[in-house]
Amino acid sequence: MNVTDFFVQGDDIVLRQSELDLDQTLDCGQAFRWERISPDTYHGYFLNNELTISELQEKGVFKLHNVSEEQFRSVWFDYFDLGSDYSKMIETLSEDETLSKAVKQYRGTRILRQDPWETISSFIISQNNNIPRIKLIISRLCEHYSAYPSFEDMKAETVDTLSYLRAGFRAKYIVDAVGRFNSGEMTTEKIKTLSTDDARDELMKIKGVGPKVADCALLFGFHKLDAFPKDVWVKRVMAQYYPDGLPECTKGIEGVAQQYLFQYIRTVKT
DNA sequence: TTCCAGGCGTATC
DNA sequence: GATACGCATGGA
Numbered sequence: 001m002n003v004t005d006f007f008v009q010g011d012d013i014v015l016r017q018s019e020l021d022l023d024q025t026l027d028c029g030q031a032f033r034w035e036r037i038s039p040d041t042y043h044g045y046f047l048n049n050e051l052t053i054s055e056l057q058e059k060g061v062f063k064l065h066n067v068s069e070e071q072f073r074s075v076w077f078d079y080f081d082l083g084s085d086y087s088k089m090i091e092t093l094s095e096d097e098t099l100s101k102a103v104k105q106y107r108g109t110r111i112l113r114q115d116p117w118e119t120i121s122s123f124i125i126s127q128n129n130n131i132p133r134i135k136l137i138i139s140r141l142c143e144h145y146s147a148y149p150s151f152e153d154m155k156a157e158t159v160d161t162l163s164y165l166r167a168g169f170r171a172k173y174i175v176d177a178v179g180r181f182n183s184g185e186m187t188t189e190k191i192k193t194l195s196t197d198d199a200r201d202e203l204m205k206i207k208g209v210g211p212k213v214a215d216c217a218l219l220f221g222f223h224k225l226d227a228f229p230k231d232v233w234v235k236r237v238m239a240q241y242y243p244d245g246l247p248e249c250t251k252g253i254e255g256v257a258q259q260y261l262f263q264y265i266r267t268v269k270t
Numbered sequence: 271t272t273c274c275a276g277g278c279g280t281a282t283c
Numbered sequence: 284g285a286t287a288c289g290c291a292t293g294g295a
Contacts, residue, residue, distance in 0.1 A: 029276055126275090126276055127278065128275060128277050129276080129277090130274075130275035132275095134275090169278095173278085208279085209278085211277090211278095213277070216276070231275095233276070
């Protein structure tokens with residue numbers, strides 16, 4: 001059992017969590033608003049909350065700078081999914097040979113509990129795009145609004161008003177999503193209550209949201225761990241290692257397995 | 271210059 | 284249902 005342990009130190013929170021790797025968690029293509037500002041430190045945002053987090057010399061020990069205990073408990077504990085036991089999931093996934101290699105190499109990957117609207121809109125931007133440019137487009141959006149905008153904030157946006165994003169053909173998809181949530185046709189509260197399959201069907205009503213974007217939103221924004229986004233990289237790993245489908249040990253946590261396989265196939269030497 | 275990037279809509283069969 | 288192709292943009 002892997003337990004999260006923390007204490008207050010001055011204005012900071014010191015966190016002990018052996019199953020957390022900042023690179024694999026904050027710079028792995030699940031979130032687009034984190035920047036590595038030094039080898040051991042990341043700076044970024046969740047909604048209107050800003051955070052600088054460093055790993056200390058002692059591995060598995062982190063400092064969350066200028067964070068109160070209240071803010072840690074109410075925001076960052078959930079965001080980093082610190083209530084889940086990743087060592088147990090890793091043990092289960094390691095029953096498979098390829099996954100055991102991926103897990104060994106990328107241990108400390110966690111599935112962040114991000115904002116539903118932010119992940120829906122971010123992964124619309126992600127389609128047929130590369131990670132540096134996705135981050136650039138999202139940074140332009142956040143700079144424009146001084147924070148990640150809600151769909152209410154974006155109510156009046158059109159393809160033309162979004163042209164500064166340089167998002168290309170994706171701008172019309174963002175406008176479509178904004179419209180559906182603002183009209184009340186779609187609500188994140190309702191999607192939360194649906195099964196993964198029904199939630200995917202619901203999200204795919206948005207123009208520009210297909211199975212991959214929907215599954216990313218479900219995994220990273222709604223924490224549905226059985227969602228399994230198949231991007232170009234995961235399709236490669238499936239063709240190479242799992243032509244007959246995922247192994248039994250991934251059942252129920254396919255999304256966690258996916259994140260390890262995504263990292264693995266992007267760097268494995270063949 | 272051509273190819274590619276955490277895909278999807280549309281046309282066609 | 285499956286397959287082919289175009290799509291905005293910018294870096295390699």
